[in-house]
């Protein structure tokens with residue numbers, strides 16, 4: 538479980554991006570942070586893997602203060618998926634997926650065979666393995682981004698608008714496949730979106746943020762729909 542304990546982030550210059558956030562993201566569930574642009578979603582997400590350090594408060598993972606883990610060690614257990622897949626342009630799809638296992642010392646043959654497996658898992662054909670990211674559609678690139686984040690088999694996944702840059706038809710496919718995959722894998726996921734419909738579709742638990750970085754409410758999808 539991930540716990541935000543009265544977490545505040547004030548950026549240099551004075552903007553309070555996140556204001557005393559108290560929130561729990563249960564193990565094996567999808568917790569969605571939703572709210573308008575600028576309400577502190579990305580900042581909150583990045584405080585989990587220490588890309589951003591809280592000004593005050595703590596973020597705990599399974600009871601351990603993240604501030605006590607060196608960022609590199611912490612990130613080994615945390616997958617990170619962003620809007621524009623963040624793929625390395627000069628590496629093939631296969632090498633992009635295998636990057637993390639290779640860095641972690643998995644031998645080359647194993648890393649590649651696992652990457653091929655993940656490629657299929659996210660609904661891509663093996664023929665795409667040798668292409669470069671620019672030779673894929675937007676939707677395909679996002680799938681590769683998800684496969685890459687899964688490659689190290691992290692228990693925690695942080696996902697920042699992963700499906701927002703693709704057209705609505707592809708987005709719906711990606712959402713459905715994501716839910717199917719999560720059913721199987723049961724990761725602890727924090728998912729950021731500005732789209733309330735996406736939040737209701739994907740979230741087990743939905744945290745609604747307001748501009749100013751305050752938590753407005755935490756609700757189940759059914760509770761939000763009933764409003």
Ligand code: ADP
Nearest residue numbers: 548549552554573574575576577578579580581
């Ligand atoms: P969201 O993801 O909900 O759009 P962000 O977490 O990106 O919100 O931003 C929250 C607030 O913090 C915004 O007002 C934004 O301009 C500000 N902000 C984000 N990153 C920085 C930064 N590196 N330096 C200063 N202000 C920032």
Ligand code: ADP
Nearest residue numbers: 665668671672673674675676677678703704707
């Ligand atoms: P979508 O809208 O479904 O995300 P696109 O219309 O961008 O997809 O692409 C459709 C198909 O064309 C995909 O199968 C993709 O692999 C292929 N494709 C797109 N761009 C290129 C490219 N630069 N080189 C080779 N194939 C491409």
